[in-house]
Amino acid sequence: MPKTPRPCPICRKPRSEDFAPFCSQRCRDRDLAQWFGDGYSVAGRPALPEEIAAEVTGAHEQD
Numbered sequence: 001m002p003k004t005p006r007p008c009p010i011c012r013k014p015r016s017e018d019f020a021p022f023c024s025q026r027c028r029d030r031d032l033a034q035w036f037g038d039g040y041s042v043a044g045r046p047a048l049p050e051e052i053a054a055e056v057t058g059a060h061e062q063d
Contacts, residue, residue: 008023
């Protein structure tokens with residue numbers, strides 16, 4: 001049984017090889033805007049500012 005291609009996750013049109021998993025640059029940009037605008041999120045508690053700073057600087061505090 002052949003596997004049917006999955007549609008674009010934004011507009012449900014057929015995917016494009018050039019923009020996979022999206023159908024176009026527009027849908028790719030819309031998805032990126034969702035991440036930047038807090039439309040999507042990763043489950044878990046928010047990171048503390050100290051944790052972010054340690055990650056950026058490469059310093060890891062020991063408990």
